[in-house]
Amino acid sequence: MDPKDGWPVMDEERIAWLSLKLIPELGNRSMLRLLRRFKTPSAILRASAGDLLSVPGLQEKARLALARKTTIRSPEAEWEKLQREGINLLCLNDPQYPANLAAIPDPPAVLFVKGALEPRDLVSVAVVGSRAASPMGLIFTERLCGDLAQAGVTIVSGLAVGIDSAAHRGALKVRGRTLAVLGCGLDLDYPRGHVKLRKDISESGAVLTEFPLGTPPAAGHFPMRNRIISGLALGVVVVEAAHRSGSLITARMALEQGREVFAVPGMARHYRSVGPHRLLKQGAKLVESAEDILEEIRPLIRPSRLSGAEAKTVTAAPTTTPEEAALLQSLDQHPRHIDEICRSLQWPVSQVMSMLLSLELKGAVEQLPGKYFVCKG
Numbered sequence: 097m098d099p100k101d102g103w104p105v106m107d108e109e110r111i112a113w114l115s116l117k118l119i120p121e122l123g124n125r126s127m128l129r130l131l132r133r134f135k136t137p138s139a140i141l142r143a144s145a146g147d148l149l150s151v152p153g154l155q156e157k158a159r160l161a162l163a164r165k166t167t168i169r170s171p172e173a174e175w176e177k178l179q180r181e182g183i184n185l186l187c188l189n190d191p192q193y194p195a196n197l198a199a200i201p202d203p204p205a206v207l208f209v210k211g212a213l214e215p216r217d218l219v220s221v222a223v224v225g226s227r228a229a230s231p232m233g234l235i236f237t238e239r240l241c242g243d244l245a246q247a248g249v250t251i252v253s254g255l256a257v258g259i260d261s262a263a264h265r266g267a268l269k270v271r272g273r274t275l276a277v278l279g280c281g282l283d284l285d286y287p288r289g290h291v292k293l294r295k296d297i298s299e300s301g302a303v304l305t306e307f308p309l310g311t312p313p314a315a316g317h318f319p320m321r322n323r324i325i326s327g328l329a330l331g332v333v334v335v336e337a338a339h340r341s342g343s344l345i346t347a348r349m350a351l352e353q354g355r356e357v358f359a360v361p362g363m364a365r366h367y368r369s370v371g372p373h374r375l376l377k378q379g380a381k382l383v384e385s386a387e388d389i390l391e392e393i394r395p396l397i398r399p400s401r402l403s404g405a406e407a408k409t410v411t412a413a414p415t416t417t418p419e420e421a422a423l424l425q426s427l428d429q430h431p432r433h434i435d436e437i438c439r440s441l442q443w444p445v446s447q448v449m450s451m452l453l454s455l456e457l458k459g460a461v462e463q464l465p466g467k468y469f470v471c472k473g
Contacts, residue, residue, distance in 0.1 A: 107175065108138075109136070109187075110175065110185050111171045111172060111175050112136070112137035112138045112140075112141055113137045113185065113205070114171040114174050114175055114185065114206075114308075115137070115165075115167055116130075116137050116140060116141070116162075117206050118171055118174065118308060119161050119162060119166065119167055120161055120166070120168055121157045121158055121161035122158050122162055124202060124204055124205055125202055126154055126162075127205040128203075129151055129152065129153050130143075130154065131188065133150070133152075134147075136189075141165065143162075145159075148162060174308070174309065177309065178208070178309070181282075181283065181309075182210065183208050183209065183210050184208075184209040185206065185207075185209075186206070186207040186208075186209050186213070186304075187206055188203060188204075188205050193207075194217060194328055195218055196218060196220065196327060196330070197324065197328050199327075200323065200327040200353045201352075202323070203327065204306035207304050207305070207306055208304065208308070208309070209303075209304045210282050210294075210298045210302060210303045210304070211297065211298035211299065211302030211303055212302055213304075216248070216250065217250045217301075217328070219250060219393075219457060220249065220251070220252050220275070220328050220330060221244055221249050221251060221252065221330060221332075221389060222252040222253060222325045222326055222328065222346065222350070223237060223240070223241055223251060223253050223259065223260075223263035223332075223333045223335065224325065224337075224343040225258060225259025225260070225334055225335035225336045225337055225343050226258050226259055226335075226336040226338060226343070227257050227258040227259075227260075228258060228368075229262065229335075230336065230368060233258075233259060233335055233360075233368065234258070234259070235262075236335065236360065237259050237335050238263075238266035238269065239266065240266065240333070240386055240389075241262070241263045241264075241265075241266030241267050241274075242266040242267065242269055242270045242272070243385070243386035243446055244267075244272075244389065244450075245266065245267040245270050245273065245274070246270050246272060246447075246454070247386065247390060247449070247451075247453035247457075248454040248457045249389075249390075249393075250272070250273040250274065250275060250301065251263050251266065251267040251272065252274070252275045252277065252325055252328045253276060253277075253325065254276065254277055254278070254318075254322070254325055255277075255290060255293070255294065257287055257290075258336075259335045259343075260276075261293060264276060264293060264297055265293070267300070267301075268296050268300055271300065272300070273300060273301045274297055274300060274301045275297070275301045275304065275328060276297045276301075276302075276303045277304055277305065277321050277325045277328070278304070278305040278313075279305070279307070279320065280305065280314075281305065281307050281308055281309040282304075282305055282309065283309045284310070284312070304324075306320065318342055319342070319349075322342060322346040322349055323349045323353075326346050326349045326350040326353055327349075327355075329355060330355060330356060330393045330396050331350065331355050331356030331357065331358055331389065331392065332346055332347055332350040332355060332356070332357055332358065333358040333389065334346075334347055334359045334360065334371060334372050335360045336362060336368040336369070336371070336372065337368070337370070338367050338368060338370055338371060339370045341371050343371060344371050344374070344375070347359075347375055356396075357375060357379075357380040357381070358380055358383045358388070358392070359371075359373070359376050359380040359382065359383065360372055360382075361373065361376060361384075385446070386446070386449070387449050390449070390453050394456070394463070416455070416458070420451055420454065420455055420460075422441065423448070423451050423452070424455065424460060427461065427469060427470065427471035429470055429471065430470065431468035431469065432468060432469055432470070433466070433468050434449065434467040434469065459472060
Protein backbone atom coordinates (compact mmCIF):
# COMPACT_ATOMS: atom_id res chain seq x y z
CA MET A 97 0.00 0.00 0.00
CA ASP A 98 1.30 3.45 -0.87
CA PRO A 99 1.73 6.01 1.94
CA LYS A 100 -0.52 8.40 0.07
CA ASP A 101 -3.37 5.92 0.58
CA GLY A 102 -3.27 6.48 4.33
CA TRP A 103 -0.44 4.37 5.78
CA PRO A 104 2.63 6.14 7.23
CA VAL A 105 5.92 5.05 5.66
CA MET A 106 6.96 3.11 8.78
CA ASP A 107 3.65 1.24 8.86
CA GLU A 108 3.94 0.50 5.16
CA GLU A 109 7.32 -1.16 5.69
CA ARG A 110 6.03 -3.23 8.59
CA ILE A 111 3.06 -4.35 6.53
CA ALA A 112 5.59 -5.48 3.90
CA TRP A 113 7.32 -7.57 6.59
CA LEU A 114 3.94 -9.00 7.57
CA SER A 115 3.16 -9.79 3.94
CA LEU A 116 6.27 -11.94 3.68
CA LYS A 117 5.50 -13.62 7.00
CA LEU A 118 1.97 -14.48 5.87
CA ILE A 119 3.00 -16.11 2.58
CA PRO A 120 2.70 -19.91 2.90
CA GLU A 121 5.83 -21.94 2.17
CA LEU A 122 8.08 -18.92 2.76
CA GLY A 123 10.08 -19.93 5.82
CA ASN A 124 12.49 -17.89 7.91
CA ARG A 125 15.63 -19.10 6.13
CA SER A 126 14.10 -18.19 2.77
CA MET A 127 13.28 -14.73 4.12
CA LEU A 128 16.87 -14.28 5.27
CA ARG A 129 18.21 -15.32 1.85
CA LEU A 130 15.86 -12.87 0.19
CA LEU A 131 16.84 -10.07 2.57
CA ARG A 132 20.52 -10.63 1.84
CA ARG A 133 19.76 -10.23 -1.88
CA PHE A 134 17.14 -7.45 -1.90
CA LYS A 135 17.85 -5.67 1.45
CA THR A 136 14.24 -4.68 2.29
CA PRO A 137 10.88 -6.52 2.36
CA SER A 138 9.37 -4.01 -0.05
CA ALA A 139 12.10 -4.75 -2.57
CA ILE A 140 11.46 -8.49 -2.15
CA LEU A 141 7.76 -8.03 -2.90
CA ARG A 142 8.63 -6.00 -6.02
CA ALA A 143 11.10 -8.60 -7.31
CA SER A 144 10.27 -10.23 -10.63
CA ALA A 145 10.26 -13.98 -11.25
CA GLY A 146 13.62 -13.58 -12.99
CA ASP A 147 15.06 -11.69 -10.04
CA LEU A 148 13.96 -14.47 -7.69
CA LEU A 149 15.84 -17.05 -9.76
CA SER A 150 19.07 -15.24 -8.87
CA VAL A 151 18.71 -15.83 -5.12
CA PRO A 152 21.19 -18.54 -4.03
CA GLY A 153 19.67 -21.44 -2.13
CA LEU A 154 16.04 -20.29 -2.48
CA GLN A 155 13.85 -23.38 -2.73
CA GLU A 156 11.47 -23.77 -5.65
CA LYS A 157 8.36 -23.88 -3.45
CA ALA A 158 9.39 -20.65 -1.73
CA ARG A 159 10.10 -18.94 -5.04
CA LEU A 160 6.73 -19.97 -6.48
CA ALA A 161 4.89 -18.92 -3.32
CA LEU A 162 6.55 -15.50 -3.41
CA ALA A 163 5.85 -15.09 -7.11
CA ARG A 164 2.14 -15.70 -6.41
CA LYS A 165 2.20 -13.21 -3.48
CA THR A 166 -0.80 -14.97 -1.94
CA THR A 167 -1.03 -14.46 1.81
CA ILE A 168 -3.06 -16.53 4.28
CA ARG A 169 -4.72 -13.33 5.54
CA SER A 170 -4.78 -9.65 4.68
CA PRO A 171 -1.51 -8.09 5.94
CA GLU A 172 -3.27 -4.75 6.47
CA ALA A 173 -5.99 -6.38 8.59
CA GLU A 174 -3.33 -8.32 10.50
CA TRP A 175 -1.41 -5.12 11.21
CA GLU A 176 -4.54 -3.45 12.58
CA LYS A 177 -5.26 -6.48 14.78
CA LEU A 178 -1.74 -6.43 16.19
CA GLN A 179 -2.18 -2.78 17.10
CA ARG A 180 -5.52 -3.48 18.78
CA GLU A 181 -3.98 -6.32 20.80
CA GLY A 182 -0.98 -4.22 21.86
CA ILE A 183 1.45 -6.55 20.06
CA ASN A 184 4.61 -5.00 18.66
CA LEU A 185 6.18 -6.16 15.41
CA LEU A 186 9.95 -6.19 15.74
CA CYS A 187 11.89 -6.68 12.50
CA LEU A 188 15.48 -7.72 11.92
CA ASN A 189 16.55 -4.27 10.74
CA ASP A 190 15.05 -2.47 13.76
CA PRO A 191 17.54 -0.78 16.11
CA GLN A 192 15.64 -2.35 19.02
CA TYR A 193 16.13 -5.90 17.71
CA PRO A 194 18.03 -7.92 20.39
CA ALA A 195 21.75 -7.82 19.63
CA ASN A 196 22.35 -11.32 21.02
CA LEU A 197 19.65 -12.80 18.80
CA ALA A 198 20.77 -10.93 15.69
CA ALA A 199 24.20 -12.60 16.01
CA ILE A 200 22.98 -16.20 15.57
CA PRO A 201 23.18 -17.86 12.12
CA ASP A 202 19.39 -17.86 11.53
CA PRO A 203 17.76 -15.06 13.53
CA PRO A 204 13.98 -14.72 13.15
CA ALA A 205 13.28 -12.06 10.53
CA VAL A 206 10.18 -10.98 12.45
CA LEU A 207 9.27 -11.12 16.15
CA PHE A 208 5.81 -10.58 17.60
CA VAL A 209 6.23 -9.04 21.06
CA LYS A 210 3.77 -8.49 23.89
CA GLY A 211 5.53 -6.26 26.39
CA ALA A 212 8.91 -4.67 25.77
CA LEU A 213 12.47 -5.72 25.05
CA GLU A 214 15.03 -3.41 26.66
CA PRO A 215 18.77 -2.80 26.18
CA ARG A 216 19.54 -4.36 29.58
CA ASP A 217 18.16 -7.67 28.27
CA LEU A 218 21.53 -8.07 26.57
CA VAL A 219 22.60 -9.54 29.93
CA SER A 220 20.31 -12.58 29.85
CA VAL A 221 20.51 -16.20 30.95
CA ALA A 222 18.14 -18.89 29.67
CA VAL A 223 16.87 -21.48 32.17
CA VAL A 224 15.11 -24.59 30.83
CA GLY A 225 14.25 -28.07 32.01
CA SER A 226 11.72 -30.82 32.49
CA ARG A 227 7.97 -30.30 32.29
CA ALA A 228 7.61 -33.14 34.82
CA ALA A 229 9.89 -31.43 37.30
CA SER A 230 10.42 -32.57 40.89
CA PRO A 231 9.39 -30.34 43.81
CA MET A 232 13.07 -29.81 44.64
CA GLY A 233 13.82 -28.88 41.03
CA LEU A 234 11.06 -26.27 41.05
CA ILE A 235 12.21 -24.78 44.36
CA PHE A 236 15.84 -24.66 43.24
CA THR A 237 14.92 -23.05 39.91
CA GLU A 238 12.82 -20.32 41.51
CA ARG A 239 15.59 -19.45 43.95
CA LEU A 240 18.31 -19.56 41.29
CA CYS A 241 16.39 -17.29 38.95
CA GLY A 242 15.45 -14.95 41.77
CA ASP A 243 19.11 -14.55 42.70
CA LEU A 244 20.10 -13.99 39.06
CA ALA A 245 17.31 -11.45 38.53
CA GLN A 246 18.34 -9.57 41.67
CA ALA A 247 21.82 -9.36 40.18
CA GLY A 248 20.44 -7.59 37.12
CA VAL A 249 20.25 -10.63 34.83
CA THR A 250 17.18 -11.10 32.61
CA ILE A 251 15.73 -14.64 32.77
CA VAL A 252 14.70 -16.25 29.47
CA SER A 253 12.58 -19.40 29.21
CA GLY A 254 9.77 -21.02 27.26
CA LEU A 255 6.69 -20.67 29.54
CA ALA A 256 6.18 -24.45 29.60
CA VAL A 257 4.91 -26.14 32.75
CA GLY A 258 7.62 -27.29 35.14
CA ILE A 259 11.08 -25.74 35.16
CA ASP A 260 10.29 -23.03 32.59
CA SER A 261 7.41 -21.62 34.62
CA ALA A 262 9.46 -21.80 37.83
CA ALA A 263 12.21 -19.79 36.11
CA HIS A 264 9.76 -17.03 35.18
CA ARG A 265 8.19 -17.03 38.64
CA GLY A 266 11.57 -16.75 40.33
CA ALA A 267 12.38 -13.58 38.39
CA LEU A 268 8.92 -12.12 38.95
CA LYS A 269 9.05 -12.72 42.72
CA VAL A 270 11.98 -10.31 43.04
CA ARG A 271 10.53 -7.89 40.46
CA GLY A 272 13.19 -8.82 37.93
CA ARG A 273 12.94 -8.99 34.18
CA THR A 274 11.97 -12.15 32.32
CA LEU A 275 11.26 -13.07 28.69
CA ALA A 276 9.03 -15.95 27.56
CA VAL A 277 9.42 -17.39 24.05
CA LEU A 278 6.45 -19.27 22.58
CA GLY A 279 6.14 -21.88 19.83
CA CYS A 280 2.74 -20.57 18.71
CA GLY A 281 0.86 -17.35 18.04
CA LEU A 282 0.52 -14.84 20.86
CA ASP A 283 -3.28 -14.94 20.68
CA LEU A 284 -3.51 -18.61 21.70
CA ASP A 285 -4.02 -19.72 25.31
CA TYR A 286 -1.01 -22.04 25.40
CA PRO A 287 0.06 -23.53 27.64
CA ARG A 288 -3.38 -23.53 29.23
CA GLY A 289 -3.66 -22.16 32.72
CA HIS A 290 -0.83 -19.64 32.29
CA VAL A 291 -2.94 -16.57 31.48
CA LYS A 292 -1.94 -14.69 34.63
CA LEU A 293 1.71 -15.72 34.35
CA ARG A 294 1.79 -14.51 30.73
CA LYS A 295 0.27 -11.18 31.77
CA ASP A 296 2.79 -10.77 34.59
CA ILE A 297 5.68 -11.57 32.24
CA SER A 298 4.50 -9.07 29.62
CA GLU A 299 4.39 -6.39 32.33
CA SER A 300 7.89 -7.24 33.66
CA GLY A 301 9.55 -8.10 30.35
CA ALA A 302 8.02 -9.63 27.24
CA VAL A 303 6.26 -12.62 25.76
CA LEU A 304 7.46 -13.15 22.19
CA THR A 305 7.30 -15.49 19.21
CA GLU A 306 8.24 -15.60 15.55
CA PHE A 307 4.89 -17.18 14.64
CA PRO A 308 1.94 -15.09 13.38
CA LEU A 309 -1.38 -14.90 15.19
CA GLY A 310 -3.39 -18.09 15.09
CA THR A 311 -0.37 -20.37 14.59
CA PRO A 312 -0.96 -23.59 16.60
CA PRO A 313 1.74 -25.09 18.87
CA ALA A 314 2.89 -27.79 16.43
CA ALA A 315 5.72 -30.11 17.46
CA GLY A 316 8.04 -28.76 14.76
CA HIS A 317 7.76 -25.24 16.15
CA PHE A 318 9.51 -25.95 19.44
CA PRO A 319 13.04 -26.52 18.10
CA MET A 320 12.59 -23.19 16.30
CA ARG A 321 11.47 -21.61 19.56
CA ASN A 322 14.44 -23.15 21.39
CA ARG A 323 16.97 -21.46 19.12
CA ILE A 324 15.43 -18.11 20.08
CA ILE A 325 15.60 -18.95 23.80
CA SER A 326 19.32 -19.74 23.56
CA GLY A 327 19.95 -16.95 21.06
CA LEU A 328 18.63 -14.25 23.37
CA ALA A 329 20.92 -15.32 26.21
CA LEU A 330 24.60 -15.34 27.10
CA GLY A 331 24.21 -18.90 28.38
CA VAL A 332 21.70 -21.71 28.96
CA VAL A 333 21.12 -23.49 32.28
CA VAL A 334 19.53 -26.97 32.19
CA VAL A 335 17.69 -28.10 35.34
CA GLU A 336 16.32 -31.67 35.19
CA ALA A 337 16.02 -33.19 31.72
CA ALA A 338 15.36 -36.72 30.54
CA HIS A 339 17.33 -38.62 27.89
CA ARG A 340 15.31 -37.17 25.00
CA SER A 341 14.46 -33.65 25.98
CA GLY A 342 13.81 -30.33 24.30
CA SER A 343 16.09 -28.82 26.91
CA LEU A 344 19.02 -30.78 25.46
CA ILE A 345 18.11 -29.44 22.02
CA THR A 346 18.29 -25.93 23.48
CA ALA A 347 21.70 -26.72 25.01
CA ARG A 348 22.98 -28.05 21.68
CA MET A 349 21.77 -24.92 19.93
CA ALA A 350 23.47 -22.81 22.56
CA LEU A 351 26.78 -24.51 21.79
CA GLU A 352 26.27 -23.99 18.06
CA GLN A 353 25.58 -20.32 18.74
CA GLY A 354 28.72 -19.94 20.85
CA ARG A 355 26.85 -19.59 24.13
CA GLU A 356 27.81 -20.94 27.54
CA VAL A 357 26.10 -24.13 28.76
CA PHE A 358 25.41 -24.82 32.44
CA ALA A 359 23.84 -27.84 34.14
CA VAL A 360 22.44 -28.50 37.61
CA PRO A 361 23.43 -31.95 38.93
CA GLY A 362 20.78 -34.30 40.29
CA MET A 363 20.38 -37.68 41.90
CA ALA A 364 22.53 -40.38 40.31
CA ARG A 365 20.74 -42.65 37.82
CA HIS A 366 17.44 -40.77 38.12
CA TYR A 367 15.77 -40.19 34.76
CA ARG A 368 15.51 -36.43 35.40
CA SER A 369 19.29 -36.28 35.94
CA VAL A 370 20.29 -37.98 32.69
CA GLY A 371 20.30 -34.80 30.61
CA PRO A 372 22.21 -32.51 33.00
CA HIS A 373 24.74 -35.24 33.83
CA ARG A 374 25.41 -35.87 30.14
CA LEU A 375 26.04 -32.15 29.65
CA LEU A 376 28.40 -32.10 32.66
CA LYS A 377 30.38 -35.00 31.18
CA GLN A 378 30.63 -33.01 27.95
CA GLY A 379 32.09 -30.00 29.74
CA ALA A 380 29.11 -27.94 30.87
CA LYS A 381 29.66 -25.71 33.90
CA LEU A 382 28.25 -27.23 37.10
CA VAL A 383 25.72 -24.97 38.84
CA GLU A 384 24.95 -25.04 42.55
CA SER A 385 24.15 -21.35 42.97
CA ALA A 386 23.70 -18.16 41.00
CA GLU A 387 27.34 -17.24 41.64
CA ASP A 388 28.49 -20.22 39.54
CA ILE A 389 26.72 -18.62 36.56
CA LEU A 390 27.70 -15.05 37.37
CA GLU A 391 31.39 -15.98 37.57
CA GLU A 392 31.20 -17.45 34.09
CA ILE A 393 29.24 -14.70 32.35
CA ARG A 394 30.92 -11.77 34.10
CA PRO A 395 33.81 -11.62 31.56
CA LEU A 396 31.22 -11.57 28.77
CA ILE A 397 29.55 -8.42 30.08
CA ARG A 398 32.47 -6.23 31.08
CA PRO A 399 32.32 -2.97 29.08
CA SER A 400 35.98 -3.37 28.09
CA ARG A 401 35.04 -6.49 26.10
CA LEU A 402 32.30 -4.73 24.12
CA SER A 403 32.09 -2.12 21.39
CA GLY A 404 31.11 1.41 22.36
CA ALA A 405 27.39 1.04 21.66
CA GLU A 406 27.17 -2.34 23.34
CA ALA A 407 29.11 -1.11 26.37
CA LYS A 408 26.62 1.70 26.85
CA THR A 409 23.81 -0.81 26.54
CA VAL A 410 25.21 -3.10 29.23
CA THR A 411 26.24 -0.43 31.70
CA ALA A 412 23.09 1.63 31.34
CA ALA A 413 20.96 1.00 34.41
CA PRO A 414 18.60 2.78 36.79
CA THR A 415 19.92 4.66 39.81
CA THR A 416 21.01 2.65 42.82
CA THR A 417 18.53 1.32 45.34
CA PRO A 418 18.85 2.28 49.04
CA GLU A 419 20.40 -1.14 49.74
CA GLU A 420 22.94 -0.69 46.93
CA ALA A 421 23.76 2.79 48.23
CA ALA A 422 24.42 1.31 51.67
CA LEU A 423 26.69 -1.32 50.14
CA LEU A 424 28.59 1.33 48.18
CA GLN A 425 29.20 3.29 51.38
CA SER A 426 30.99 0.23 52.78
CA LEU A 427 33.46 0.23 49.85
CA ASP A 428 36.30 2.49 48.84
CA GLN A 429 39.44 2.30 46.69
CA HIS A 430 40.98 -0.33 48.97
CA PRO A 431 40.04 -3.92 48.06
CA ARG A 432 37.65 -5.60 50.49
CA HIS A 433 36.88 -9.32 50.53
CA ILE A 434 33.30 -10.51 50.14
CA ASP A 435 33.36 -12.01 53.66
CA GLU A 436 34.42 -8.70 55.19
CA ILE A 437 31.66 -6.87 53.31
CA CYS A 438 29.05 -9.36 54.54
CA ARG A 439 30.23 -9.03 58.14
CA SER A 440 30.15 -5.25 58.07
CA LEU A 441 26.65 -5.13 56.61
CA GLN A 442 25.38 -8.29 58.38
CA TRP A 443 23.75 -9.41 55.16
CA PRO A 444 23.72 -12.93 53.63
CA VAL A 445 26.41 -13.73 51.04
CA SER A 446 23.83 -14.41 48.31
CA GLN A 447 22.26 -10.96 48.76
CA VAL A 448 25.62 -9.19 48.78
CA MET A 449 26.87 -11.05 45.69
CA SER A 450 23.69 -10.26 43.77
CA MET A 451 23.93 -6.59 44.62
CA LEU A 452 27.65 -6.44 43.83
CA LEU A 453 27.03 -7.79 40.33
CA SER A 454 24.21 -5.31 39.84
CA LEU A 455 26.55 -2.49 40.86
CA GLU A 456 29.27 -3.92 38.62
CA LEU A 457 26.89 -3.81 35.66
CA LYS A 458 26.17 -0.18 36.53
CA GLY A 459 29.89 0.59 36.48
CA ALA A 460 30.03 1.47 40.19
CA VAL A 461 32.01 -1.54 41.45
CA GLU A 462 34.89 -3.63 40.13
CA GLN A 463 35.65 -7.20 41.15
CA LEU A 464 39.29 -8.17 41.60
CA PRO A 465 40.72 -11.70 41.74
CA GLY A 466 39.92 -13.66 44.91
CA LYS A 467 36.46 -12.09 45.38
CA TYR A 468 37.82 -8.71 46.40
CA PHE A 469 35.85 -5.61 45.44
CA VAL A 470 36.60 -1.91 45.08
CA CYS A 471 34.44 1.13 44.47
CA LYS A 472 35.10 2.73 41.08
CA GLY A 473 35.40 6.44 40.53
